[in-house]
Amino acid sequence: MFKIWGKVKRKFRTIYASLIGRLLIALGFPKKIKRKALRGDFILSIYFHNPDKWLFEFCVKWLRENRFSFLSEDDIIAIANKEIPFxxxxxxxxxxxxxxxxEENVIAVAKKQKVPVTIFVTTGAIESGNYWWPYVTKAREHKMSFPTVEELKKIPNxxxxxxxxxxxxxxxxxxxxxxxxQLKKASKSKYIKISAHTANHPILVNCEDEEAFQEIKKSKLQIEEWLKIPVNSFAYPNGDYSNREIEYLKQLNFSSAYTTEPVYLTKERFQKIYQLPxxxxFEDISKAEAICRMTGVWQRFFK
Structure with a gap:
């Protein structure tokens, strides 16, 4: 019953959000953002987690049809270092x-469409096969009296x-x-870059100093050992970080890091290379909502 009700709520939410997305598009909001982006006001920095194939492919095709140019992580570093123009x-x-x-929904599409994609992987999940939060979700579905995922994100690690x-x-x-x-196979493509996302996906600001440092370090070294490639970019789990994490990234010779702050990547934001927005x-959304999210229109009105 819990799972059925959850599916019903998601279905209703998708329909409702689709109507809002269509309204925002009809009012011309994404078109205004597109004009600003195409004149060079900012870069659209977009991330996914576990999208369906149709959704990811739709996003890629929409961006291409609207004359956006796809950038790699190497391009981002080159722009930051002023080696290439904004x-x-x-x-x-x-x-x-x-x-x-x-593998099928992102990597295969990136290869087919010839667009660069950076995947920030949790190395512990690559080894074990799983992330921690699905265990919690399933326990809650079985009506076990454990904290929610969001509650667990707020306590000491x-x-x-x-x-x-x-x-x-x-x-x-x-x-x-x-x-x-699968990771090794993906890394052989010139369109796929594998980068670090900690070893076990903790909320870093909830970790003790050494623990946080090792979470970042182990993920970097493990990927480098597995794939024989340099790892120089990082994404903060849940988008949470502090000055401590930034200092650790500098010590470990990372060149860039990404938050989940939903704002445009402007020239000024490149001055904060370890806080890129x-x-x-998200998954299970309509095409209209996806357009509004990619262009940052949705985030102006909703969380």
Missing amino acids: PKGGVLLTVDDGWESN IEREQVLKIIKRKISIEKQALDLG RFCV
């Missing part, structure tokens, strides 16, 4: 976590891990993350 109509596509379905140990003794889930073979395109 682009007109630039767009950056990134994906967080490294879900198994990314050591306490979160203690709760997870109990949950994992009671709950099992199927493999959800890319495995090492991104607009999120």
Whole structure:
């Protein structure tokens, strides 16, 4: 009953949001943003998690049809270092976590459409096959009296891990993350860049100093060992960070880092290379909402 009601609510939300998205498009908001982007006011920095194939492919095609130019992570660093000019109509596509379905729904599409995509992977999930929050969600679905995912994101990491140990003794889930073979295969494509997203996806600001440092360091070194490539970009889990995390990234020779702050990537924002913003395109949304989210229109009115 819990799962059925959840599906009904998501369906209603998708329909309602689609109507709002169509209204925003009819009022010309995305068109205004497009004009500003194409004249070089800012770059659209966009990220996904676990999109369906149709959604990711739609986004890529819409951006291309509207004359946006796809940028790689290397391009972003070159722009920051003023090695290449700030682009007109630039767009950056990134994906967080490294879900198994990314192989077909993102990686294959990126290769087919010939667009660069950076995937920030959680190395512990690549090894174990799973992330921590689906365990919590399933436990809640079984009406077990555990905190919600959002509640666990707000407590000290050591306490979160203690709760997870109990949950994992009671709950099992199927493999959800890319495995090492899939990751190696993806990294061989010139369109796919693999970068770091911590070892275990904790909320870094809830970690003790050494723990936070090791979460970042281990993910970088593990990817470099697996794929024999340099790893120099990072995405903060849940978008949470502090000056401490920025200092750790500098110590570990990262060149850039991404938040989940939903604002435009302007020339001025490049001065904060470890705090680059991104607009999120969530799963289970309509084409209209996706357009509004990619262009940052949706975030002006809604969270």
